[in-house]
Amino acid sequence: MLSFYVIVPDPEFSQLVVSALSRPLDLGTLYNVRNDKLVAGFSLWKTEDIQSKTRVSPQPNTRFQVSMSESLSEKTSLLDVSASVKASFLCGLVEVGGSAKYLNQKTSSSRQCSVTLGYHVNTEVKELMISELETPKPELFAMTDATHVVTQVLYGADAFMEFQEMASDDSKKQEIQGNLTVMIKKIPTIEISGDGSLNMDDQDKKKVKNCSCKFNGDFYLKDLPSTFEEAVKVYKELPSLLGEKGEKAVPVKVWLYPLSKLSNTESKLKRMITDTLVSQLEKVMDEFHQAEVRTNDLLKSSKEIRAKDIVRKLKTFQNSLRFFTAQFLRKMSVLIPAIRGGNMEETALRDLLKSRDASGFSGKEMEQWLDGKETEINIVTMNIKAIPDYMIKAEGHELDTFLMDPKVKDAFVFSFTSLRYEEPYLKNISQAVENFKSGSTSRTPEQDPTQEVPWYKRQDVNENLRSSRKVFESAPFKKVISFIPDPERPGAAVRWYHESALKEPHVTSLPLQQLACKLTLDPDTAHLNVSVSGRKVTWVQEPQPYPNPISQKRFDYWWQVLSKEPLVGRCYWESRQHHLSYLDGGGGGSDDGSGGIAGNYAPSLSSALAALRTLCSRRSPNSDIA
Incomplete structure (x- = not known):
């Protein structure tokens, strides 16, 4: 429950107007404006005297608002909270309830988009004819720290439905807020079909598909809405939730009369925060x-x-x-x-x-x-x-x-x-x-x-x-x-x-003799003496048989390991080689010596011992290939 007040400029009648927001501020309730708290368990008049001096006037009114609701200032503006009471709320002097719990809802991410529907309904005004009541005894005023008494109450109810959706990034935020605002403004006009579904086209359904809803209000609901569809249905039910004669309405706004005017004593309220x-x-x-x-x-x-x-x-x-x-x-x-x-x-x-x-x-x-x-x-x-x-x-x-x-x-x-x-x-x-x-x-x-x-x-x-x-x-x-x-x-x-x-600790280039690339072996040409893992080539004493039919890519006798990939970049290796096979039709050849080959030879060495993508290590025929 939250309250706000505005000082009426008449210095002889410093009456305050307080927005009750669900607190039990009925006629005759004592109130301490210094800390914005009601004084319970104490009254200046008997209940029957208050009831006999009460005048009731119908004041039906319904309002509908749509507002952005990400900052505290936006929320207090939607609640019509005066500047003075904001201080009491901010520092925790006022514990809010009912519809005013909406003030406690805070965004947790800057990508969170929030748009709020505010529903406000008034039913009647009750006024205490204080001039017709007996003046309380002076000692009663000394028994309380109250500064004012409630002499007029506007009844009704408030409800706030906050629709939220998370944007993937900041660029989508404005688009989502725009879509939510458009759809929320349509809520009063959306019809509900006989089967309970909403009469909305596919484009509108898409706009609210991912949004959620949080409800705070002075209405009793069996189930709180969590989706746009549920929120629309709740909105349609709100007028009936006050009762046939508005008997379930709560105090919405109250007028406070200063006790100093009743007791002819100095006011306990000295000043308001600017x-x-x-x-x-x-x-x-x-x-x-x-x-x-x-x-x-x-x-x-x-x-x-x-x-x-x-x-x-x-x-x-x-x-x-x-x-x-x-x-x-x-x-x-x-x-x-x-x-x-x-x-x-x-x-x-x-x-x-x-x-x-x-x-x-x-x-x-x-x-x-x-x-x-x-x-x-x-x-x-x-x-x-x-x-x-x-x-x-x-x-x-x-x-x-x-x-x-x-x-x-x-x-x-x-x-x-x-x-x-x-x-x-x-x-x-x-x-x-x-x-x-x-x-x-x-x-x-x-x-x-x-x-x-x-x-x-x-x-x-x-x-x-x-x-x-x-x-x-x-x-x-x-x-x-x-x-x-x-x-x-x-x-x-x-x-x-x-x-x-x-x-x-600081590798600035790849060292030639320390780094190697994995082989990608061609199963159509690789001998069986290559290990299953494809990481080790072993010299054997006897030649391995070829499958039938013999691939045209193979030699008739010599062991070989060929790659599917051409060599790229600047390559280096050292090994003992026996015969080379060339896919470009160059035929086979032999080199029984050990030696290094450096340079970019991709066209002619595309099916050589190993296709090393960029750099190859100095290895012996029996060593592991990293």
């Missing part, structure tokens, strides 16, 4: 929430790419922000009633806002730091997507376990090397939280974006990323992406591991 100051408080809370939402999005993205260093920093920021927000609201909850009661000046609340600006949690500083984290995540993500055939292993036990696997003989690790570094901003806000908790007013140094150049803006980083990516893509071994710090190679580095041991 609208300008409340607007500043609302902006601060919106900035806190937007920072929280953005952090959630960045945490999700950084977890997807397994960037533990970024995740750790984002969680540190999030924890500090949440703690600071809680302390900020706690101080607000103390200052606001004290200011309204005249025990403190409004400057105390202004000082609180200044302390926030000096803490490192200003909107500008939070946005600047989160921009940097988003840039880091985008750079890492783009480079990962540019690399084919990879797996991601987080630094630590996950990467170590992979490298220790007996099946992994050699592995190349593409490491992002510059994500682990100290950030003064995180230290500053951590200190600010402690200062704020203790009441210290020492200012946290504001971050200077030019103070230190981010790693991704260094001139050598982009070149390191490109060259490392090129080497990594050509690697013949297992390919793993990880995040191992290395200040000597900012941006990225390729690391070569052999049997779990680091052989080379």
